Each structure stands twice: as C-alpha cells, then as structure tokens.
Amino acid sequence: MSGAATKAGRTLAMGQDEAAGGGRQSVEAPFGRALARLGQSRPDIVGLTADLGKYTDILPFRDAFPDRFFNVGMAEQNLVAVAAGLARTGKVPFATTYGVFATRRAYDFVAIALAHSNLDVKIVAGLPGLTTGYGGTHQAIEDLALMRMIPGLTIIDPCDATEIEAATEAIAAHRGPVYMRLLRGSVPVVFDAGYRFEIGKARQLRDGSDVGIISTGFMTERALDAADALSKQGISAGVLHVPTIKPFDAEAVAAFAAGVSRIVTAENHVIVGGLASLVVETLFDAGIAKKLTRIGLPDRYIECGAVPTLQAKYGLTTEAVIAVIIALVRTTA
C-alpha cells in the first residue's frame, strides 16, 4: 500500500466504485446488458430486486421489460419468496440484492423456498467480498461458505465482464437455483472473446510447475498478473480458474494440483469455508499432500475504507499474491 493511496483513500458514496485498475478495458454493467439481451428471446425471464436495482446493474432489463420487472422494496425474504412463487408459474426469475442480504438475511428462504424444491431462480448478488468500503454490513466475505451448505444450489464467482455475460447466459439456460456473485458497474475485461464458461468446469489459464494458483472470482485477474510477473523472476506459476464453487470441479483441481510443486488458493472471501476449504477437501480425498497456502480474507469483520486501501491491507492485490508466492517458493525449495 503506497503512502499516496493512503492519503487519497476514502470511503466512496454507496453505489460509487473506484475505477477498475490494471489498464484493462472495461464493460459497463455486463450483467444487466446480458440479461436485457436474453430477455428478447426468453419471455419467461423476469427481473426482481429489493430496492437495489440501480446498484446491481439490472436497470437495462427493467427498461426493456417493465412488465416483467418487480421491485419489492427493502424486503429480502420476500424477494426470494416472490421469486419462488414466480418460478412455480413457469417464470425464470433473476433476483438481485447484495450478497450480505441474500445470504444472512434471506437464508431460510433460499434454502427452503428455492433449493428444497429445486426452483429455477437465479440470485445475483452484489458487493462480493471486498468490493465495497461499507464495512461488515455490506461486505459479503463469507457468502460462498454459507451458500455452499445449501443442497442443489449452483454457485458462481465470475472473474470479469466476459465471464459475467457468459455466465448470465449459462445460468439462464440451466434449470435449478443459482447464486451468482456480481461485479457491477465498470467491470474489467480479463478474458478474451474466445473464453468459454461452462457451469461446473474449471479452466486452466496458465501452465506452470513451481506453484499452482487455484483461484476464483476477481482473484484470477490478480493470479494471472502475478504469474506473468513471477515468470520474469524465474518462477513458473500455473493458474487454474474455478468460477463454479458448486458443483465443484474436483477432478480438474486434483489433476492440476498433481502437476505442481506447491499450491496457492486465492479468493475474494474468507479463507475458511470457501475455495480454500474446497481445495483442501478435494486434495485430501484424492490423497494429494502438498504444501498449500491460502490467500483470502481473515475470519473477522473488516472496517470501512477505500476499496483499494482495504484490498491492499488484506492482501487481495497482485502485489500481495506475488509476495506470498515468492516467500512460499523460498521457504519450500
């Protein structure tokens, strides 16, 4: 974290996000655009939100299909219940709110009203992990762990604009309940147009043998940049991107892990219950015992602040990934 960043850092207004860094191109509201596009050919798709339409990029769908859009106000239990009812009449609801509310506040509804009946509802959840400066009330840092415990729920943590658009199409085509983390606003483009997203499939994006980074969500962007930087220092780092948390691609993870000397997991989430836990369970089941380091958030509530400040402090930056890997390689030669 640089001194300049500390001086300039401040918590932004709700709904305002820091400019996407890394010098990459970006796309505005990839989820909302993809959903509005899908709505043309899919009259069964309906949109819902709980007073967070503006903040979850769903307004392009509302503007295109006002008769198929419902804002239920600040009532997340009802958001999920209403979506369940719509699904029972043959609709495919996309319901948006923040991850903290979809999980902690509406959990029983997601579990019983949706998942127990395998209803065709897609929950699209904003502010995953450390993507807001609004502290523990708004940072969904444990949502993957919570949702993982719900039988039959598909869970997606996309990396970039390309993947969000592809995943929106994929979950609309998939039958059953889905929880997808949303990156909103101006979302960087990390993957090229040839990238293929498939529910339940991990993608190996870099080959490497010294260390294998297994990452999900926007941490894959950091992992790729870190792998490029490390190669210049003579460290060969592979990257396996795991955008689907459930069902988990255990086969790909075990195969990838078998081919590297050390393993690093990287997630925009607490390091308990999410990707790291899934990888450890998978490796144990497969009988693979290797040095493994977990990059992610600590098991504690996180303060308010500017997102770049917080991501630097809690180790979710490319620089932090590089530092962890160099230390790991040096200590386990």
Place this chain on the structure above:
Amino acid sequence: MLRNSPPGSADIGALERKATQLRRHMLTMARGQGQGYIGQGLGIADVLAALYFHELRYDPHNLAWPDRDRFLLSTGHYSIALWAALAEAGVIPVEELITYGADNSRLEMSTLDTTPGVEVIGGSLGHGLGQGVGQALGLRIDRSDARIFVELSDGEMQEGSTWEAAMSASHFKLDGLVALVDCNGIQADGPVVLDMEPVAEKWRAFGWQTSEIDGNDMKAVVGALAGARERNGQPKAIVLRTLPGKGVPRIETSEKSHFFRVDVAQWDGIIAEFENGAAR
C-alpha cells in the same frame, strides 16, 4: 373434470357434511399415529371443505393445469387437514390416510411438495404468503384469471416476512390473492404468546380488503369467500376465528391442543364423542 368452475350457489348442508367427513378422515389419521396436529386440523376443516368442494377451480386429475386456482398451506404442520381434503377430493386414495406421519409415508406430519396436490413447502412459518404473491404475479403475466388462496395462522403473523409479503401484495394490486388467516389462538408455547390484535385492522392498514368471520360457521365461510371474488385492485384477507379441536369437546378444551397425543385406548372415546356430535 373441473371442480367448482365457476362456483355456483352453495349447498351449505352438503358442505357441512363434507367438513364432517374431513374431520372423520383426520381422526382416522391421528388415531393411526396416536398423535398429531389434530386440533388445528379440526379447527380449519370447514374452510378446507368450502374451498375444495365449492370455491376452488381445479381438476383433481390434472394437478399441473396452469389455470387452476391454487391453495397454499403455509402452516405445513396442518398437513393432516390437507391430506383429508385431498383424499376426499380424489387426489390421493382415502386408504392411504392411515399412513399419516409414518416412516416412508408421503403424508408427512409437515407438508413437502413432493406429495400430489401440495403447492408449496409449508412448515417454515412466514414462507407461504410471499410465495403466493409471486404466483399471483406470474399468473398476471400469463393473463390467467386463476386465483391464489394462502392459508396462514395467527402465530405466523409474528414472522416479519408475513408483513413484507402483505405490503407487496397491495402494492402490486393482487386482487386474485386471498389470505385465509386462521386465528385459533394457540401457538407452540401455548395460547398466543404475543398479542396480534386487532388482526383485521392490521390487514386493512396494509391495504387488504378484509372480512372477519366465525371460521367454523359454513354459511359465513362461503359468504366471505364469495365476497373475496371481486377483481377490484385489492388483495383479500379473511380473518377466520376458529376453535382448535372443533367437533371433539375433549380436544376443544385441551391445553395441549397445539400437538395432541393420547393413548390408543382413548381414541375410541374421542371418535365416539365426535360421532355423537356429528349425528346431532
């Protein structure tokens, strides 16, 4: 075959006999297990008889018919009443009722939607009304005139999600949605532990067209259902004052009527008490 489409003039005597038959089925079920939520079931028997044999538009041989009226039992533990109604309506075999609450029976103590005729998983209280709102919105998109009837209870009004749903129903002007609010005065810890009165005033304040009746008076039930048919931009609430255990004096007066358990030997006396009352 379509049932009750549209509802014609009601034969009150015939509906009362249906309610008696539903109660008879419930006592058979509770006797089989020696226990059950029989108090609640007996209390709501008149309403279910009026719905399934007069008001609801449905086809017992085509349960997935998109234009069917739907009955959502939010209080899943009232399943004993729903199984009785579904058996009497021909959806499930009457002979199956004896399996109520037994291992591997599909007539569970709390409703799951894997059983034919069950529109929603009840039991986690506060879930039903919001799902009814969603179904009513879906029917509106499809331009269907089918209606949604959601049973919920006085205790269930303590769940905040009930009021989230109530707000949204009037906001969306869901005039084909009817809430049947069973006020039997009991909940898990005994007599209602948190005062919910005045119940009808609460629903009115939330924008619902509301009536309040004796839920064990068939004529009043049929009249209230008829009064809820108008598509006037308002959701409808019928506050039903019901007596748990209705029809069996020793259950009516039991403090334990939230969950009723008696020895096998006593069931003969209970059923005799019920049949004596039914014969009068």
